[in-house]
Amino acid sequence: MDSRQAEIYLVFTLATLFIVAILLYFVFRIIQKQQQLMRVQRQVVKVEMATLEKERARIASDLHDDIGPLLAAIKYRVAVVAPDTERDQKELDLCTDHLNEAIVRLRQVTHNLLPATLERRGLVEAIQDLAASTEQLHPLKIELITDLRVPLSKESEIHLYRVVQEGLANCIQHAAATCFQIKLTADRRALSLQLIDNGIGITKKVPADAHRGRGIAGFRNRATMLGGQFTIDSEPEKGTVLTFVIPK
Numbered sequence: 620m621d622s623r624q625a626e627i628y629l630v631f632t633l634a635t636l637f638i639v640a641i642l643l644y645f646v647f648r649i650i651q652k653q654q655q656l657m658r659v660q661r662q663v664v665k666v667e668m669a670t671l672e673k674e675r676a677r678i679a680s681d682l683h684d685d686i687g688p689l690l691a692a693i694k695y696r697v698a699v700v701a702p703d704t705e706r707d708q709k710e711l712d713l714c715t716d717h718l719n720e721a722i723v724r725l726r727q728v729t730h731n732l733l734p735a736t737l738e739r740r741g742l743v744e745a746i747q748d749l750a751a752s753t754e755q756l757h758p759l760k761i762e763l764i765t766d767l768r769v770p771l772s773k774e775s776e777i778h779l780y781r782v783v784q785e786g787l788a789n790c791i792q793h794a795a796a797t798c799f800q801i802k803l804t805a806d807r808r809a810l811s812l813q814l815i816d817n818g819i820g821i822t823k824k825v826p827a828d829a830h831r832g833r834g835i836a837g838f839r840n841r842a843t844m845l846g847g848q849f850t851i852d853s854e855p856e857k858g859t860v861l862t863f864v865i866p867k
């Protein structure tokens with residue numbers, strides 16, 4: 620190779636290296652931008668969910684503090700009425716029954732919006748409460764298996780509780796299952812929550828980001844928010860297993 624050829628070779632090599640460096644730089648910038656975008660999206664969803672929880676708490680306390688005493692007052696006034704006829708007495712008894720029903724329902728709604736047990740006694744007892752009250756209303760056997768000893772952060776507890784609430788609601792609405800198992804286990808590094816039913820399985824394709832913040836899309840958002848993973852394992856007629864693995 621004479622000196623002219625060596626020169627051309629050198630220039631060619633340098634130009635190639637330069638182009639590769641520019642390409643690498645752009646690829647790096649694109650990856651950086653995407654990571655930035657994902658961080659912003661995660662932040663937005665986090666704020667949305669925090670706002671949603673705050674709003675739920677506000678509605679729960681409004682219902683509890685305004686409508687609750689009002690219903691109790693009406694019940695009291697109805698109780699002191701002395702009807703003249705048997706027909707009126709029957710009407711009043713009917714009113715009292717409806718009022719009692721409304722008071723119970725109001726308590727259920729406020730409890731769903733802001734489970735007091737979760738605030739006071741933590742995730743495991745709140746799930747036990749939810750399981751017990753659901754079993755009273757639906758023909759479903761609910762089992763909680765857990766070895767969780769230490770309390771989690773409030774944020775994790777509320778996310779995991781909402782996941783169990785929605786998983787159970789989905790099981791009742793869609794699965795036609797007879798058993799629903801909640802497995803909540805932890806080791807030194809991660810926490811795992813599995814919701815298992817023996818129903819018909821998820822038969823239709825669930826879009827990745829259907830109605831954000833609700834149902835299965837909400838599961839994904841909450842798992843991402845806790846820096847964890849969410850997977851669905853389901854086959855027709857073989858039930859559904861939802862798994863969340865969250866780093867501790």
Ligand SMILES: Nc1ncnc2c1ncn2[C@@H]1O[C@H](COP(=O)(O)OP(=O)(O)OP(=O)(O)O)[C@@H](O)[C@H]1O
Nearest residue numbers: 789790793794818820821822825833834835836859
């Ligand atoms: N445990 C389950 N067994 C069978 N199918 C399920 C189960 N969970 C979800 N599905 C199916 O997946 C779909 C999506 O569930 P998702 O919770 O996202 O929405 P939804 O329950 O239909 O509405 P939303 O939760 O917003 O009220 C359901 O419509 C249902 O077809």
Ligand SMILES: [Mg+2]
Nearest residue numbers: 788789834835
């Ligand atoms: Mg649902």
